[in-house]
Amino acid sequence: MEHLAQILEIAMLVAFGFSWPNNILTTLKNKSTKGKSLAFLLLIDSGYVCGIAAKFIAGNPTWYVVAVYILNFVMVSTDLILYFYYRAKEKKA
Secondary structure: OHHHHHHHHHHHHHHHHOHHHHHHHHHHHHOOOOOOOHHHHHHHHHHHHHHHHHHHHOOOOOHHHHHHHHHHHHHHHHHHHHHHHHHHHHHHO
């Protein structure tokens, strides 16, 4: 049953993760933070950190589940970096 739980957790993470590449590409294309929420991005990234920590605290840090958490974290962090980059440009303009 634990194996099934991990598969379902990965499915949830993959479903969430599909939105981030599109979000990143939209930011790069628009070169703008319009419609972005810093609080939302930070909240999502902190959720992924909590998910990773929970795996290690529970004593079952299955590498493939943690890898999907890390991949999502990296994508959201990339969007955060773009947010700060384009926000600084917008403030200068």
